[in-house]
Amino acid sequence: MLSRNNLNRFSAFWRHFPAANAINLTLIIIGIMLIWLVISSTIENPARYLPSPIVVVLSSVDMIYKGLLPSYFGDTITRLVVGSAIGLTLGIPFGLLLGLNRTVADMFYPLMNFFQSVSGIAIFPIVVVWWGNSDKTVLAVILYTSFFPIAFTVLSGVREVPLRYIHAARTLGATRYQIIRDVLLPGSMPHIATGSRLSIGFAWRAVIAGEMLAGREGLGWMIFTGQDADKTAEVILGMVMIGVSWIVLDHYLLRPFEADTIERWGLVQR
Amino acid sequence: MPAKLVVEGLTHHYPDEYTGESVHALEKINLEVQEGELVTVVGPSGCGKSTLLNILAGLLPYREGVASVDGIQISGPGSDRGVVFQEHAILPWRSVAKNIGHGLELKGMVKEEREARVQDFVELVGLSGFEDKYPHELSGGMKQRCAVARTLCADPVIMLMDEPFAAVDAQTRITLQEELNRIAIATKKTIMFITHAVDEAAFLGDRCFVFSARPGRLKAIVDINIARERRIWADMNADDEFVRARDEILRLVREEVSVAVEE
Ligand SMILES: Nc1ncnc2c1ncn2[C@@H]1O[C@H](COP(=O)(O)OP(=O)(O)OP(=O)(O)O)[C@@H](O)[C@H]1O
Ligand SMILES: [Mg+2]
Numbered sequence: 001m002l003s004r005n006n007l008n009r010f011s012a013f014w015r016h017f018p019a020a021n022a023i024n025l026t027l028i029i030i031g032i033m034l035i036w037l038v039i040s041s042t043i044e045n046p047a048r049y050l051p052s053p054i055v056v057v058l059s060s061v062d063m064i065y066k067g068l069l070p071s072y073f074g075d076t077i078t079r080l081v082v083g084s085a086i087g088l089t090l091g092i093p094f095g096l097l098l099g100l101n102r103t104v105a106d107m108f109y110p111l112m113n114f115f116q117s118v119s120g121i122a123i124f125p126i127v128v129v130w131w132g133n134s135d136k137t138v139l140a141v142i143l144y145t146s147f148f149p150i151a152f153t154v155l156s157g158v159r160e161v162p163l164r165y166i167h168a169a170r171t172l173g174a175t176r177y178q179i180i181r182d183v184l185l186p187g188s189m190p191h192i193a194t195g196s197r198l199s200i201g202f203a204w205r206a207v208i209a210g211e212m213l214a215g216r217e218g219l220g221w222m223i224f225t226g227q228d229a230d231k232t233a234e235v236i237l238g239m240v241m242i243g244v245s246w247i248v249l250d251h252y253l254l255r256p257f258e259a260d261t262i263e264r265w266g267l268v269q270r
Numbered sequence: 271m272p273a274k275l276v277v278e279g280l281t282h283h284y285p286d287e288y289t290g291e292s293v294h295a296l297e298k299i300n301l302e303v304q305e306g307e308l309v310t311v312v313g314p315s316g317c318g319k320s321t322l323l324n325i326l327a328g329l330l331p332y333r334e335g336v337a338s339v340d341g342i343q344i345s346g347p348g349s350d351r352g353v354v355f356q357e358h359a360i361l362p363w364r365s366v367a368k369n370i371g372h373g374l375e376l377k378g379m380v381k382e383e384r385e386a387r388v389q390d391f392v393e394l395v396g397l398s399g400f401e402d403k404y405p406h407e408l409s410g411g412m413k414q415r416c417a418v419a420r421t422l423c424a425d426p427v428i429m430l431m432d433e434p435f436a437a438v439d440a441q442t443r444i445t446l447q448e449e450l451n452r453i454a455i456a457t458k459k460t461i462m463f464i465t466h467a468v469d470e471a472a473f474l475g476d477r478c479f480v481f482s483a484r485p486g487r488l489k490a491i492v493d494i495n496i497a498r499e500r501r502i503w504a505d506m507n508a509d510d511e512f513v514r515a516r517d518e519i520l521r522l523v524r525e526e527v528s529v530a531v532e533e
Contacts, residue, residue, distance in 0.1 A: 004477050065443030167329050167358040170372040182372070186363040264404060265362050 051233040056240070059233040073241065076207055079135075083142025084203040088196055090143075091150035095195075096185065098151070099158025112155070113138040116148035120206050124213055138210035145206040146199040153198065157191025157215075158184050164212035190265050198255060204246055219245075272341065273302035274460045275326070280335035282321055295321040297485040299335070303428070308461040309453050310471035313481025314490075314526045319464045320356075322486070323432045326462070327353045350372060352426030357432040358413040360405050365391065365403040366416050367434055373424025390431055391419040394453060411442035415449070422453065428460045437460060437472070444503050447473055455498045468523060472516035473501060480522040490522050 013231075040052040047055070063069040070074050098105050123144055124137075131137045161184055169183045211220030223238035282296040295318040300400060311319055323328035326337055326477055328347035337344045339351060352373075360369045368375075371388040392401055395415040405413055405503075421429055435443045444473050447470060454474075465471050471478045475494050481490040494515040506512045 124278055162359075164355055164357060164359040167347075168353070168355065168361070169325075169376075170329065170347040170458050171349075171351065171353040172376055172420070173347070174376050178376055182376075183361065184360070189363065251341075264405075 001246075003130045004021040005110040014045070048230065048232055049264070050056055051236065056233045056236050060237050063234070063237070069237075069241075072218050072222050074236075075216070076211065077219065079138055079142060079210075079216075079218065080200070080203055080207050083139050083207070084200050086139075087143045087146030087203065088199060091147045091195075091199065092154055092192060094147075095151035095154025096180070096188070097156055099155045100180070100184070102159075105155060109155075112148060116152060119148060120202065121146050121209055121213075124210070126215065133214040133216070135202075135216055137214050138207070138216050142203045142206045146203040149179060149202055150192070150195040153191045153195030154188055157188030157195070160191070161187035186265070190258075190259045193261045197254040197258055198248065198251070200249070204242075204249075208242060274305045274340065275301075275303040275462070276324075276336070276338050276341075277301045277326075278336045280325065280332065280337055281321070282318070282325065282330075282332055284321075284335070285492060292388045294485040295489050297531055298343060299486070300376060301488055302478060303460060303462060307476050308459075308463060308474060310475035311464045311478060311479045311481065312466060312468060312471045312478060312523055314483045314523065315466065317481045317526070318480060319482050319484030320432055323353070323430050323462070326430055327351055329467075349377070350427040352424055352431070354414070354417050354421050354431040354434045358405070358410075358417055358437075360413060360416050360420060362405045364464035365402050365404055366397055366408070367389065369405070369416055369425050372420060377424075379395045388423060391423045392511075394422070394456065395419040395449065409442075409446070410445060411438045411485065413469050414438060418453070419451070422457060422459070426459075428462065431461065431463045433464055433466065436466070440503055443470075450474060450499075451498055454527045468520045469516055470480055471519055472512055473506060478515070478519050480519060481526075483526045489526065492519050492522070509523045 036050070036060050037052050037054075040046040040050045043049055046052060052058075060069060120141070123141055125142075127137050127140050131140065164217055165183050165187060166179060169179050174182065176236070208220035210216070211218040212224040215221060215224075219238050223235045223242075226232070226234035226238060278297040279300050280296055282294075284293040284295055286292055299322065311322070313319055321330065324334045326344060328344050328351065342356065344351075360510065361372070364372065367385075370391050370472055371384050373506050374384045374387060389401075392398055395418055397412065397415055397419065400412065405416070405443050407418065415439075418431075434444045438446065450463075451474060453459070463471075463474055465474075472494055473493075475492075478492040478494060480490045480492065483485065492515055494511065496509065501510070
């Protein structure tokens with residue numbers, strides 16, 4: 001008899017089954033592919049409106065063979081890494097320094113909020129006026145976009161470090177510098193981890209938009225020019241690449257880092 | 271021999287920015303603590319015990335009166351006065367060993383020397399085998415042991431403890447009290463121990479300072495003449511001196527609590 005109880009027990013078992021997640025995901029992807037295939041085979045002119053998954057895969061094979069896809073992918077990832085690395089390297093100490101003093105923090109807060117809101121695409125036109133359609137422009141936009149979210153989160157992270165930790169260090173004889181190094185910086189690590197993930201997420205969107213608007217080669221440029229050249233398969237391929245790259249980066253690098261610091265810091269009990 | 275810690279005419283008001291009415295927390299406190307002595311401080315809630323401790327720790331600036339350690343006036347925090355706080359304040363991102371060695375690390379002691387010292391204190395407080403654990407992996411009692419070891423390891427001249435065992439269960443508290451007594455014998459530290467538990471005050475103190483309700487005044491001093499080696503909980507209820515001291519402290523505290531209630 002298939003009672004509700006049996007069903008529950010089965011789903012509990014299924015959740016703990018090794019690779020159950022991978023199997024679930026595969027089933028969902030196959031489902032989407034099937035629906036996609038059905039739609040594209042029933043509409044008129046699928047090559048223009050919605051090429052089938054098979055066509056997209058073939059076009060990716062073609063582009064890999066010509067070396068275009070690896071080169072675009074490399075360009076985009078390089079921009080992301082360089083831009084957000086500089087953004088984080090500048091943003092973390094900046095947020096930390098502002099957070100040290102309440103008056104300074106309160107003073108800068110509205111300003112930071114202002115610049116943060118004018119981020120991503122909105123900053124683009126003025127940078128193009130300064131540096132034209134160049135790599136420098138794209139990089140500057142990524143840097144700008146990743147800087148504010150991280151500086152913002154670190155700023156509030158420093159403020160939230162419990163006073164008793166600072167007191168404890170002071171009674172152990174810590175100097176001001178030692179308090180920053182041993183208490184405030186590690187104390188804001190969970191915020192730094194969350195802020196980094198947020199910042200890199202924004203930077204990733206900025207890279208794609210930047211390549212489109214500044215016309216620099218990369219995944220963003222590939223989907224933009226694909227549309228002009230009527231190569232819809234390439235557009236879809238680019239979109240899939242953008243999404244998959246982010247999932248891989250987020251799942252294997254950013255989230256484990258965030259979860260590990262948060263757990264280590266004892267914010268979540270195992 | 272001059273006293274280790276001297277407090278003379280210490281008065282403290284907390285300003286209140288909103289009402290303009292300040293809170294009168296301490297009134298003309300005079301007290302002395304001798305070298306190697308363990309004094310306990312009891313008094314009704316809100317009578318200014320933590321205020322006194324924070325002033326002695328150098329975390330709270332004071333204007334009226336004098337407080338000095340070894341004849342040097344207190345004007346800020348320093349590693350000569352170690353503090354064990356009520357809420358555990360060991361750093362969550364440092365392992366047990368790194369927390370205990372933090373004071374020595376701040377002083378710039380080299381790693382090898384430091385690790386040997388840390389190991390002594392890990393053993394002293396019974397945390398062997400937990401050196402590499404993080405605070406969130408410890409029980410409440412183990413966290414407080416770690417906090418006590420951290421303070422001891424920095425080798426302060428005087429150790430200030432603010433209700434350090436208040437947050438642990440009764441059974442663990444008894445163990446921790448006996449351990450602290452053992453540590454007092456082993457290290458001969460000068461200790462000021464704040465508590466609101468009368469039996470804890472009588473069990474641990476060479477002397478007990480009883481404070482009045484707010485504004486806190488030093489109301490009475492109760493001597494407890496029991497050799498440290500004899501202080502074991504199993505024997506205490508049959509110990510006339512312990513029972514006398516405990517009942518006297520209880521009577522003094524009760525008077526104050528009823529005053530506080532009548533107000
Ligand atoms: N930072 C502060 N600002 C204003 N008033 C304060 C502050 N800290 C304590 N007080 C007040 O001073 C008085 C003494 O407080 P204190 O914390 O020293 O009491 P306590 O004896 O330690 O009490 P308990 O046994 O409950 O811990 C209380 O009335 C409290 O409200
Ligand atoms: Mg208190």
